[in-house]
Amino acid sequence: MSTTTSAGSRATARVPALVCAVAAVLAVAAVPVLDDRLPAAGWAPSAAAAVLVVAATVLLSRSARRAEAGRRELLAERDRLAADLAAGGRALQEATAELARTRESRDDQRVAVETAVVALARKVQASAHRIQEEAARVVQRHAADPDVLQTSMRIDHAAAQHARQAQNLVALCGRRPGQTWDDPLPFPDVVRAAAGRITAFRRVEVSGDPGLAVLGRAVEPVVHVVAELLANATQCSPPNTQVLVAIRQVQRGAVVEIDDCGVGMAPRELERVRAVASGARPVGITDLGEVPHTGLAVVGSYARALDLRVDLMESVYGGLRAVVMVPGELTTAAAAAPAALAPSVDAGWEEPAGGGARASSDADGTPGGSRDAAAGPSPDAAPALPQRRARRGAAGPAATGAQRTVPPAHDTTEPAQGRTPDQTAEEAGAWIGAFFSAGHDSTPSAVTEPNSEDT
Amino acid sequence: MPTDPPLGTPTDTYRDHPVRSYVLTGGRAHPTRNTLRPETLLCAVDDGRELPVAAGRHERALLETCRGTLSLAELAAYLRLPTSLVAVLASDLVDAGYLAIRSHAARDTPGLDLLEEVLDGLHRF
Numbered sequence: 001m002s003t004t005t006s007a008g009s010r011a012t013a014r015v016p017a018l019v020c021a022v023a024a025v026l027a028v029a030a031v032p033v034l035d036d037r038l039p040a041a042g043w044a045p046s047a048a049a050a051v052l053v054v055a056a057t058v059l060l061s062r063s064a065r066r067a068e069a070g071r072r073e074l075l076a077e078r079d080r081l082a083a084d085l086a087a088g089g090r091a092l093q094e095a096t097a098e099l100a101r102t103r104e105s106r107d108d109q110r111v112a113v114e115t116a117v118v119a120l121a122r123k124v125q126a127s128a129h130r131i132q133e134e135a136a137r138v139v140q141r142h143a144a145d146p147d148v149l150q151t152s153m154r155i156d157h158a159a160a161q162h163a164r165q166a167q168n169l170v171a172l173c174g175r176r177p178g179q180t181w182d183d184p185l186p187f188p189d190v191v192r193a194a195a196g197r198i199t200a201f202r203r204v205e206v207s208g209d210p211g212l213a214v215l216g217r218a219v220e221p222v223v224h225v226v227a228e229l230l231a232n233a234t235q236c237s238p239p240n241t242q243v244l245v246a247i248r249q250v251q252r253g254a255v256v257e258i259d260d261c262g263v264g265m266a267p268r269e270l271e272r273v274r275a276v277a278s279g280a281r282p283v284g285i286t287d288l289g290e291v292p293h294t295g296l297a298v299v300g301s302y303a304r305a306l307d308l309r310v311d312l313m314e315s316v317y318g319g320l321r322a323v324v325m326v327p328g329e330l331t332t333a334a335a336a337a338p339a340a341l342a343p344s345v346d347a348g349w350e351e352p353a354g355g356g357a358r359a360s361s362d363a364d365g366t367p368g369g370s371r372d373a374a375a376g377p378s379p380d381a382a383p384a385l386p387q388r389r390a391r392r393g394a395a396g397p398a399a400t401g402a403q404r405t406v407p408p409a410h411d412t413t414e415p416a417q418g419r420t421p422d423q424t425a426e427e428a429g430a431w432i433g434a435f436f437s438a439g440h441d442s443t444p445s446a447v448t449e450p451n452s453e454d455t
Numbered sequence: 456m457p458t459d460p461p462l463g464t465p466t467d468t469y470r471d472h473p474v475r476s477y478v479l480t481g482g483r484a485h486p487t488r489n490t491l492r493p494e495t496l497l498c499a500v501d502d503g504r505e506l507p508v509a510a511g512r513h514e515r516a517l518l519e520t521c522r523g524t525l526s527l528a529e530l531a532a533y534l535r536l537p538t539s540l541v542a543v544l545a546s547d548l549v550d551a552g553y554l555a556i557r558s559h560a561a562r563d564t565p566g567l568d569l570l571e572e573v574l575d576g577l578h579r580f
Contacts, residue, residue, distance in 0.1 A: 132471070143539060157477055160475055344535045428523065
């Protein structure tokens with residue numbers, strides 16, 4: 001706009017100036033000619049030329065003034081615009097800084113909220129583990145009472161689900177689980193451990209044992225991932241159907257496949273949950289909506305942290321199939337003899353010196369977090385259970401390198417508390433067997449048929 | 456009877472395990488046969504039959520430990536599991552024919568003459 005205006009004014013200023021200049025030139029050129037011809041009237045052309053020159057000068061100066069005014073106007077406008085631009089820039093800068101401040105404070109707030117949530121969730125989880133420990137202790141006290149065991153199992157089951165939900169919160173905040181395990185856990189036991197944390201654990205059916213175990217540091221995350229997938233599978237399928245879990249070894253690790261017999265999922269919804277479960281779309285605790293679907297978000301967070309590959313697809317059984325690939329870096333060969341079978345309370349005997357590496361405590365020192373590290377496949381550690389590798393009679397207690405760490409008989413049969421155990425199950429069993437078959441001619445008949453019951 | 460530590464104190468005697476006991480028994484706490492007592496003697500049936508592939512490590516460990524004759528309570532102590540839990544597992548194995556209950560009282564009572572000889576010996580002692 002300003003460009004066209006200035007161009008126009010420049011043009012209008014130029015036309016009269018041009019006319020004046022031409023007139024002046026003509027006048028000056030005409031002077032000598034006329035001078036020769038009409039000496040008498042020599043003043044007339046000169047006067048005309050002078051008038052023309054004056055007129056031209058006046059016109060020129062007027063147009064020049066006009067052009068100058070236009071130029072000033074334009075400069076002022078330019079300055080005004082530049083000032084506007086600078087002000088706009090300052091405002092933009094301020095707004096950006098404000099936005100950064102807001103974002104930073106929001107991040108700070110989120111971190112603070114997450115820290116608080118994690119701290120509370122860990123407390124809840126620790127108390128759940130404490131409940132489990134107390135339940136185990138009660139069973140130990142009333143070791144022969146099935147009713148006590150029944151009640152204890154129910155409490156244990158409820159507390160295990162409780163602990164899982166608390167650990168969900170921890171995982172959604174991107175933190176590592178509070179519970180840790182030292183021993184590798186064979187894959188079938190990983191699935192059993194996971195099943196123990198869901199409501200419908202009876203519907204889980206495990207098949208396949210490739211002889212692989214999950215390394216201790218990955219046990220808790222993998223168990224939790226499988227537990228969440230099992231929870232999904234049992235919730236999304238009719239209560240009278242089984243959830244089938246298959247374990248297989250693959251080139252790059254081990255795979256756990258979980259099939260449910262539900263109705264599956266619409267393709268778009270399936271795409272969405274696949275992105276969440278595989279970790280491709282991170283879902284934090286602040287992204288959960290009013291109806292929080294925490295399970296798959298938890299799976300996704302662990303998948304990202306541990307490089308697990310998780311995928312969901314349609315199952316041949318009609319429902320969904322969840323596949324978890326645990327990479328080879330997190331697996332090891334399963335030990336032949338189990339280090340420990342289930343939670344238990346050591347009461348009534350003393351731990352032998354050097355008897356197994358007992359885990360000191362877990363990472364955050366939660367009270368129920370004292371985990372057992374007894375005696376895996378390592379030959380240095382004394383086995384928690386008698387290692388049954390040598391054949392009967394092949395080695396006595398002195399001949400086997402492993403230290404015997406055998407508890408005495410239970411207190412209901414023998415008040416043997418505090419006695420140093422010195423017998424393996426094999427020796428004890430052989431001894432009693434020999435005792436009963438002594439004095440009998442036919443040794444094989446000492447063993448009764450399987451279904452006979454004593455009265 | 457061991458005394459429990461007061462609530463809230465961390466303990467060293469508790470050995471936690473990721474696999475919970477109710478998963479091992481499918482939630483059952485009562486054995487299929489009510490004749491299993493802590494002093495009941497058990498013995499693995501050595502007929503060359505292998506446990507089915509689906510059997511867990513727990514069943515295998517129990518059978519391995521029970522190669523000789525052991526009472527239920529001893530078995531539980533070796534496995535470091537509660538007696539009532541081992542009763543459920545052992546009972547299932549007895550049902551499946553992998554484990555035998557040894558009825559010591561009925562068949563293995565020494566003869567009267569042997570008892571009298573022992574008594575005489577004790578008197579002389």
